[in-house]
Amino acid sequence: MxxxxxxxxxxxVAAVEYASESEVIRDGLRTLLAHDRVVEAWLRDQVAPALxxxxxxxxxxxxxxxxxxxLAAEHTKATGSR
Numbered sequence: 682m683x684x685x686x687x688x689x690x691x692x693x694v695a696a697v698e699y700a701s702e703s704e705v706i707r708d709g710l711r712t713l714l715a716h717d718r719v720v721e722a723w724l725r726d727q728v729a730p731a732l733x734x735x736x737x738x739x740x741x742x743x744x745x746x747x748x749x750x751x752l753a754a755e756h757t758k759a760t761g762s763r
Contacts, residue, residue: 690705699705735741743751 690702693699693705694702699708
């Protein structure tokens with residue numbers, strides 16, 4: 682662990698945000714695990730079905746140039762051609 686990160690653990694306890702260094706680490710791990718669950722759900726619920734749909738109908742794919750053009754058009758619309 683980088684020194685700067687390690688120094689934050691006792692600082693959190695000194696600031697009375699946590700009762701102990703162990704509590705800081707447990708909270709960090711709980712947050713990481715919650716993030717992992719959110720990413721897993723996104724992959725399962727959104728990414729995998731989109732990939733399956735693309736495999737079933739490759740004509741749905743957008744080229745890089747097509748995506749750039751679509752993004753440029755959205756940007757122009759959003760900014761009012763500033």
